[in-house]
Amino acid sequence: MANQSGPWSSVDRADCIIVGGGVVGLAVARRFASAGLETLVLEREAVHGSHTSSRNSEVIHAGLYYPPGSLKARLCVSGREQLYRYCDDRGVPYRRCGKLIVATSEEERGTLQGYLEAARRNGVTDVAWRTAAEVAAIEPAVRCTAALCSPSTGILDSHAFMQALLGDLEASGGSLACRAEVVGASLGRGSHRLLVQQGATGIELEARLLVNAAGLDAPSVARRLEGLAAATIPPRHLAKGHYFTLQGRAPFRHLVYPVASSAGLGIHVTLDLGGQARFGPDVEWVTAVDYSSDESRRDAFAEAIRRYYPALDAGRLQPAYTGIRPKISGPGEPAADFCIQGTEGHGWEGLVNLYGIESPGLTAALAIADEVAARLGVPRGHG
Numbered sequence: 001m002a003n004q005s006g007p008w009s010s011v012d013r014a015d016c017i018i019v020g021g022g023v024v025g026l027a028v029a030r031r032f033a034s035a036g037l038e039t040l041v042l043e044r045e046a047v048h049g050s051h052t053s054s055r056n057s058e059v060i061h062a063g064l065y066y067p068p069g070s071l072k073a074r075l076c077v078s079g080r081e082q083l084y085r086y087c088d089d090r091g092v093p094y095r096r097c098g099k100l101i102v103a104t105s106e107e108e109r110g111t112l113q114g115y116l117e118a119a120r121r122n123g124v125t126d127v128a129w130r131t132a133a134e135v136a137a138i139e140p141a142v143r144c145t146a147a148l149c150s151p152s153t154g155i156l157d158s159h160a161f162m163q164a165l166l167g168d169l170e171a172s173g174g175s176l177a178c179r180a181e182v183v184g185a186s187l188g189r190g191s192h193r194l195l196v197q198q199g200a201t202g203i204e205l206e207a208r209l210l211v212n213a214a215g216l217d218a219p220s221v222a223r224r225l226e227g228l229a230a231a232t233i234p235p236r237h238l239a240k241g242h243y244f245t246l247q248g249r250a251p252f253r254h255l256v257y258p259v260a261s262s263a264g265l266g267i268h269v270t271l272d273l274g275g276q277a278r279f280g281p282d283v284e285w286v287t288a289v290d291y292s293s294d295e296s297r298r299d300a301f302a303e304a305i306r307r308y309y310p311a312l313d314a315g316r317l318q319p320a321y322t323g324i325r326p327k328i329s330g331p332g333e334p335a336a337d338f339c340i341q342g343t344e345g346h347g348w349e350g351l352v353n354l355y356g357i358e359s360p361g362l363t364a365a366l367a368i369a370d371e372v373a374a375r376l377g378v379p380r381g382h383g
């Protein structure tokens with residue numbers, strides 16, 4: 001065994017190793033540790049949650065859009081309820097502010113009808129129609145021909161959520177190692193061996209259970225797993241989204257969404273817990289992870305936003321941040337479901353790969369953790 005360093009240096013064998021300390025990796029690790037398993041999260045960056053988990057809309061989705069029967073639908077609906085309870089129990093800041101999805105034409109009204117039917121089939125029974133006059137009464141700045149109102153949509157502090165998950169993990173004896181990049185692995189019958197780079201030091205670790213929760217890099221981590229058939233690894237597609245904040249007082253009390261586009265939910269209004277409005281994300285297919293903002297998108301944003309917020313002063317739009325959707329379907333292809341790939345998908349015991357965990361992955365994180373635990377036969381613990 002090579003030299004080890006860091007707070008996890010005593011570990012050369014764990015019951016389970018999670019690759020990736022984003023919200024999903026932390027939720028899975030918390031779930032495993034609460035079942036009494038010795039659990040270690042390996043995170044490449046200096047700080048957990050530095051990628052998609054801190055570059056999103058922080059919306060607790062109700063589960064309206066996803067095809068009935070899909071993992072996205074099922075895990076969003078069950079994850080959302082778990083998440084609200086978890087936020088209450090652990091003091092994670094959130095607000096059940098509700099959301100309006102607005103139609104600005106007759107054709108879009110038909111799309112909303114489709115959302116309503118999908119919502120009901122997904123078990124989301126509190127979504128209701130609002131007339132243009134009803135919307136004007138609650139959101140005077142918004143123009144639409146009709147809307148759906150989703151009262152169980154909310155917003156949360158995603159950093160506080162991840163901090164709470166990490167606290168639970170550590171309280172159950174698990175740990176997170178940062179600046180620890182998984183650079184290679186060999187799969188085995190009974191246990192898997194990982195090669196981890198921490199600074200100049202290479203470390204070998206062994207675990208019975210291995211979960212690849214590397215987000216944008218899940219396909220490239222999978223390619224490093226010696227023994228895993230390449231044909232089981234989906235392609236990686238990256239869809240970048242920009243956000244602009246609205247300077248000054250927000251003219252909205254609810255989240256306001258247009259009808260969804262093919263690769264995203266449309267440039268919508270979200271509110272942060274401080275009440276500031278931000279717009280986004282748009283969709284730009286890219287080939288590399290680059291989080292720089294592109295100010296030249298302001299005009300395109302203004303045009304999209306004015307369809308439902310005609311009084312927008314584009315001078316108040318300030319570039320904020322970007323995020324990148326970890327997609328496994330490309331431009332023009334139908335949206336893929338979450339891919340939670342266990343033995344049936346790749347032939348190895350004790351391994352789950354998580355691919356394409358885009359939205360609503362934040363909402364669904366606790367339910368994804370249960371699903372991964374079920375695939376690996378991990379019993380329910382105390383958490």
Ligand SMILES: Cc1cc2nc3c(=O)[nH]c(=O)nc-3n(C[C@H](O)[C@H](O)[C@H](O)COP(=O)(O)OP(=O)(O)OC[C@H]3O[C@@H](n4cnc5c(N)ncnc54)[C@H](O)[C@@H]3O)c2cc1C
Binds near residue numbers: 054181214357359362
């Ligand atoms: C623009 C945008 C908006 C979104 N809005 C919402 C929303 O409002 N509501 C919602 O529910 N969901 C939303 N999502 C989805 C949600 O953010 C993601 O599903 C979720 O954050 C995914 O978490 P993760 O842990 O899988 O990935 P990540 O947060 O990306 O974590 C993966 C981690 O793996 C680490 N890693 C990678 N390779 C290695 C390696 N070799 N060794 C060790 N570590 C490694 C990375 O450093 C990273 O920290 C949005 C996503 C995007 C992009």
